[in-house]
Amino acid sequence: DQQVKQNSPSLSVQEGRISILNCDYTNSMFDYFLWYKKYPAEGPTFLISISSIKDKNEDGRFTVFLNKSAKHLSLHIVPSQPGDSAVYFCAASVSNYKLTFGKGTLLTVNP
Amino acid sequence: GAVVSQHPSWVICKSGTSVKIECRSLDFQATTMFWYRQFPKQSLMLMATSNEGSKATYEQGVEKDKFLINHASLTLSTLTVTSAHPEDSSFYICSAPRMENTEAFFGQGTRLTVV
Numbered sequence: 001d002q003q004v005k006q007n008s009p010s011l012s013v014q015e016g017r018i019s020i021l022n023c024d025y026t027n028s029m030f031d032y033f034l035w036y037k038k039y040p041a042e043g044p045t046f047l048i049s050i051s052s053i054k055d056k057n058e059d060g061r062f063t064v065f066l067n068k069s070a071k072h073l074s075l076h077i078v079p080s081q082p083g084d085s086a087v088y089f090c091a092a093s094v095s096n097y098k099l100t101f102g103k104g105t106l107l108t109v110n111p
Numbered sequence: 112g113a114v115v116s117q118h119p120s121w122v123i124c125k126s127g128t129s130v131k132i133e134c135r136s137l138d139f140q141a142t143t144m145f146w147y148r149q150f151p152k153q154s155l156m157l158m159a160t161s162n163e164g165s166k167a168t169y170e171q172g173v174e175k176d177k178f179l180i181n182h183a184s185l186t187l188s189t190l191t192v193t194s195a196h197p198e199d200s201s202f203y204i205c206s207a208p209r210m211e212n213t214e215a216f217f218g219q220g221t222r223l224t225v226v
Contacts, residue, residue, distance in 0.1 A: 004154075034214055043117065043204050043217035044155070089154065098145065099206075099215060101154040 003027045004092050006102035014110055019077040021105050023090030026071065030092040034099070035064060035075045038087045047088075048075070080109045114138055115207050117218025124195055124225055132190045132221045134205030140185035141207035145215065146178075149202045161188040161205075195225040 005024045031052040036044035050057040063076045090102040116135045142163045147155040160168040167180035179191040206215040
């Protein structure tokens with residue numbers, strides 16, 4: 001049973017536009033959510049996180065939104081840049097920093 | 112710069128041999144480290160939690176006798192894949208949180224190929 005789901009395996013956007021990556025979860029005990037960016041043959045790089053007590057967190061071009069009632073979070077990248085092209089993983093934890101990951105979404109930003 | 116260093120970044124070994132992968136926290140002490148593996152086009156799956164000074168905690172379905180974990184110091188955890196077989200070929204990644212309930216930093220990963 002997959003507790004963290006990223007239903008879109010890939011997403012393609014034009015440079016300068018907004019990229020929206022979605023993530024759904026089933027475990028209502030999750031209280032901390034993170035987004036990681038990953039290039040092939042490298043470890044994930046932390047991007048942004050959000051605690052369950054918030055519904056939005058912003059860091060530069062990256063904003064994460066959390067809708068607890070829908071058990072849904074999203075990552076917005078504005079404006080998208082070609083260097084943002086990578087696989088993005090959504091992850092969740094239950095206050096013990098043991099992360100459960102989604103399968104990832106491959107983002108391609110076209111110049 | 113990297114705060115968690117993993118070595119080697121890739122290794123090819125013969126079936127039946129053992130391979131050791133190291134994970135180091137560079138500028139902080141990590142009482143807990145995590146080991147993940149990732150198959151192609153799949154998510155990162157947690158294998159085990161490495162605890163400094165005590166036994167590792169393995170996730171369901173992970174053979175503790177096959178994947179030996181040692182966390183002998185506050186900056187080093189090792190994963191040894193014993194008697195490796197081709198089905199053990201995968202991408203292994205370690206991570207360590209700098210503090211409790213903060214984002215975990217990941218190593219660069221190790222691509223293991225067993226031939």
